[in-house]
Amino acid sequence: MTTAADMMSQGAQCIPMTETLDRAAQLMRELKVGALPVCDADERMQGIVTDRDIVVKCVAAGHDPSRVTCGDLCEGTPRWISADADTEEVLSEMETHQIRRLPVIDGNKNLVGMISEADVARTLDDDQVAEFVERVYAGS
Template identity: 75%
Template sequence: MTTAADIMHPGARWVPATETLDRAAQLMRELDVGALPVSDPNDPNERMCGIITDRDIVVGCVAAGRDPSRVTAGDLCEGTPRWVSADADVNEVLREMETHQIRRLPVIDENKRLVGVISETDLAHHLSDDQLAEFVEQVYA
């Protein structure tokens, strides 16, 4: 059985909700990623309160005429964050991403700690052509 841990990109990093978007963008560049899970710094367990993407920064901040050095990651987080357990079956991963039409899915361990992120690229490397086609149809519909 293929699990989330088998297909995820390991070593994901949090960005605190209080971090400015310019710093979040710099971290994305350093890590060569397009999204970062956002943690709640008021939670002693640093639980996820959202995810921020490079597109969120451009569209929700820069294009709106806002200053990324004054807007925080928490300011742009919306909705309920989604994640999957590291031992989740790949079908559960697909179901979660397809149901919620998301392209990146944080992966947590049994202690609720972030251990990785699954992206479309990760799926492309591990799914059959039929599974990948189904995913694309559901997420981009």
Template identity: 75%
Template sequence: MTTAADIMHPGAQWVPATETLDRVAQLMRELDVGALPVSDPTDPNERMCGIVTDRDIVIGCVAAGHDPARVTAGDLCKGTPRWVSADADVDQVLREMENNQIRRLPVIDENKRLVGIISEADLAHHLSDDQLAQFVESVYA
């Protein structure tokens, strides 16, 4: 059985909710990623409170006329964060992404620590053509 841990991109990094968006964007550039999970620095377990994408920064901050040096990652986090366990099977991963129409999914271990992220590119490398077509249809519909 293929699990989330098998298909994820390992080594994902958190940014604290207090981090400014200009720094988040710089970190995205350095890491060559389009999204970063956001942790709640007031939580001693550093639990995820959301995820910020490059698109969020452009649409939710820059295009809205806000200064990314003054807006934080936490300011953009909305809704309930979605994630999957590292031992989840591929069907569970796809269900979570499809049901929530998300393109990136953080992966956590048994201690609730971030261990990776699954992106569309990761899915493309590990799914059959039929599975990938169904995913694209569900998420982009």
């Protein structure tokens, strides 16, 4: 059985809600990722900030990324999955909520990785990937 831990990219890192978006962009560049989970002072996940969020919701809207915080962009209920969840659970979570990146937590609720579309494509067969893409992108 393939699990979320098997699918995920390791080394995901939270960024504090109070950190500015320019620092988030720098960290994304350093880590070579397009999204960072956003955590509060107790390291509880509050959402995700993406490179697209920074461009569309901050820069293109005329805001200064050195003055807008990651917490300012967090919207909705954060989603995550247990490292021992199976492939069907992972796909169901991503499809149901039409999300493209899914943080993975261990039994102690620590962030241990992130599952992206690339991870799904690398792990699943072509038919499963096609079905996933159709469901996640339906209506978007």
